[in-house]
Amino acid sequence: MTKKRLQWGLLSTARINERLIPCLKKSNHNELLAIASRSRNVADHYAESHGISRAYASYESMLEDPDIDVVYLSLPNSLHKEWVIKCAEAGKHVLCEKPLAISPEEVSEIAEAAKKNEIIVQEAAMMRFHAQTSYVRELVVQEKIGIIRMVRGLFSFTLKRPDDYRFDSKMGGGSLWDLGSYCVSFSRAILGAEPVEVYAIQNDKRGVDLSFSGHLVFSSGVFFHFFSSFDAFAHIEADLLGTEGHIYLDMPWLNRLNRSATIQIVCDDGSKDESTFSDGLDNRKTDRKIYHKVNAYQDEVESMTRSILYGETPVISLKDSFNNISVITALYQSAREGKPIRL
Numbered sequence: 574m575t576k577k578r579l580q581w582g583l584l585s586t587a588r589i590n591e592r593l594i595p596c597l598k599k600s601n602h603n604e605l606l607a608i609a610s611r612s613r614n615v616a617d618h619y620a621e622s623h624g625i626s627r628a629y630a631s632y633e634s635m636l637e638d639p640d641i642d643v644v645y646l647s648l649p650n651s652l653h654k655e656w657v658i659k660c661a662e663a664g665k666h667v668l669c670e671k672p673l674a675i676s677p678e679e680v681s682e683i684a685e686a687a688k689k690n691e692i693i694v695q696e697a698a699m700m701r702f703h704a705q706t707s708y709v710r711e712l713v714v715q716e717k718i719g720i721i722r723m724v725r726g727l728f729s730f731t732l733k734r735p736d737d738y739r740f741d742s743k744m745g746g747g748s749l750w751d752l753g754s755y756c757v758s759f760s761r762a763i764l765g766a767e768p769v770e771v772y773a774i775q776n777d778k779r780g781v782d783l784s785f786s787g788h789l790v791f792s793s794g795v796f797f798h799f800f801s802s803f804d805a806f807a808h809i810e811a812d813l814l815g816t817e818g819h820i821y822l823d824m825p826w827l828n829r830l831n832r833s834a835t836i837q838i839v840c841d842d843g844s845k846d847e848s849t850f851s852d853g854l855d856n857r858k859t860d861r862k863i864y865h866k867v868n869a870y871q872d873e874v875e876s877m878t879r880s881i882l883y884g885e886t887p888v889i890s891l892k893d894s895f896n897n898i899s900v901i902t903a904l905y906q907s908a909r910e911g912k913p914i915r916l
């Protein structure tokens with residue numbers, strides 16, 4: 574692409590836009606040009622309150638604007654595929670919120686439309702753009718804690734908005750699509766591998782999984798266990814246990830500018846183990862890497878921009894999204910059928 578600046582349009586007035594808007598405004602390579610909503614009043618009010626120059630009263634009308642290069646798509650999950658394809662057919666690149674779609678078949682349709690229309694589509698799973706995720710991958714590759722045996726992830730909060738689409742299975746609701754999808758993506762990314770088998774249990778009292786417990790087995794023998802919930806105290810954490818150490822992350826899948834993220838690495842300190850049971854619990858050293866004021870949404874925007882302008886390989890390929898969504902649908906199948914699913 575010969576342009577040096579990209580013009581963006583926001584497709585919907587979703588709450589998550591609040592994280593992207595300051596990043597687009599701050600970026601040297603991007604300009605936030607337009608907002609589209611299903612309602613004229615909402616679009617106009619949103620444009621005025623966020624300092625956006627063009628307001629569209631339908632998603633279609635924004636896609637007809639020839640000045641828009643990239644669309645940030647933040648609709649409920651079940652609408653992603655339809656609107657990513659409409660954006661592609663209008664010749665717009667798309668940064669689409671996670672999950673990119675709600676079945677692997679939908680991702681294939683998106684990939685076909687992206688190829689045909691020569692545009693870039695990328696899933697906006699912010700955590701994958703955060704420097705700490707690639708750092709953990711480096712630690713795994715370097716065998717900093719030896720051979721990985723187990724990974725765990727937890728992501729929960731209490732969902733108190735009764736009308737939220739997250740309570741509607743037809744809209745792609747459920748705690749696995751919303752929260753557990755981060756855990757699955759994290760495990761695949763840091764292990765650099767795909768699971769061969771999954772097993773899951775869910776609590777679906779409201780027609781969607783309010784709580785979900787999933788297990789993945791990788792061909793190397795690593796076990797990954799995660800828990801996601803809309804029905805528990807807000808908590809996030811991830812950890813990895815290896816043959817020679819332990820890694821703990823206190824903010825693996827959220828990003829707050831006012832809160833640092835810490836990676837704690839515990840290994841043997843090299844001293845002689847003189848404890849009664851020689852269990853090694855007393856001979857330890859702890860290293861910490863702290864990320865202050867990192868804005869991973871900014872990194873997500875800039876990375877997408879480099880892919881469009883300079884052809885940089887996207888952090889999350891469509892094949893990667895396809896694989897993540899295949900694992901998620903297999904986990905749902907396992908929870909429904911009460912048996913492990915081979916992938």
Ligand SMILES: NC(=O)c1ccc[n+]([C@@H]2O[C@H](COP(=O)([O-])OP(=O)(O)OC[C@H]3O[C@@H](n4cnc5c(N)ncnc54)[C@H](OP(=O)(O)O)[C@@H]3O)[C@@H](O)[C@H]2O)c1
Binds near residue numbers: 586615648
């Ligand atoms: N990356 C992250 O950190 C992160 C965090 C939160 C959410 N997300 C993702 O972002 C997406 C949006 O989540 P959100 O919680 O921000 O959404 P939200 O606030 O519920 O807003 C969704 C928007 O979609 C539009 N919409 C179109 N048809 C709709 C329908 N039938 N029902 C409801 N809304 C409809 C509405 O905009 P108009 O009325 O303007 O048309 C609405 O404001 C999801 O895919 C979610 O997984 C990502």
